[in-house]
Amino acid sequence: MQSQNPFLDEMAKLTSSAMSLAQAAGEEAKAAMRSQADRFVADMDLVRRDEIDALKAEIAALREDVAALKSAKAARTKPADPAAGI
Template identity: 55%
Template sequence: MQTRNPLLNDFADLMTDAFGAAQAVGEEAQAVFRAQADRLVADMDLVSREEYDAVKASLAEAHDQIAALEARLEKLEKAKKPATPRKPRASKAKTAATKSTD
């Protein structure tokens, strides 16, 4: 035969209520912390993921264009034939001066 001890029943009920209250306090503390963290992030003026992805795509496109232009420049430089060096011409003043002294 089981006997019920009212003191133990009261103690069990008290512990159940205490655990429930502790859980509620923990959830409230978590909500307050999350609100403060959200406010801090908003004050930091961070970029959104969409903005970051857009800038990243634009940068990748710019890198591709730069690579294409570098390849085109290299091709043009290879295709350019070196000019044959010419003898420098004497200026008209020099030729006139040399003729008058002769």
């Protein structure tokens, strides 16, 4: 036979309630911290990684264009070699 102890039943209910309350408080604290972190990142005006990668690709393309323009200019303005005409 099982014996029913009202004190132990109440303690189990109280413990169960305390655990669910602690879990809810933990979730609330996690949500508050996430919100604070999001606000901090927004205030810092940080740049996302994909934007940095796009700028790097654009800069690399511009450097190639500049190098091509410099070599074309150097080819046009190259002085004639006087020894080549002999």
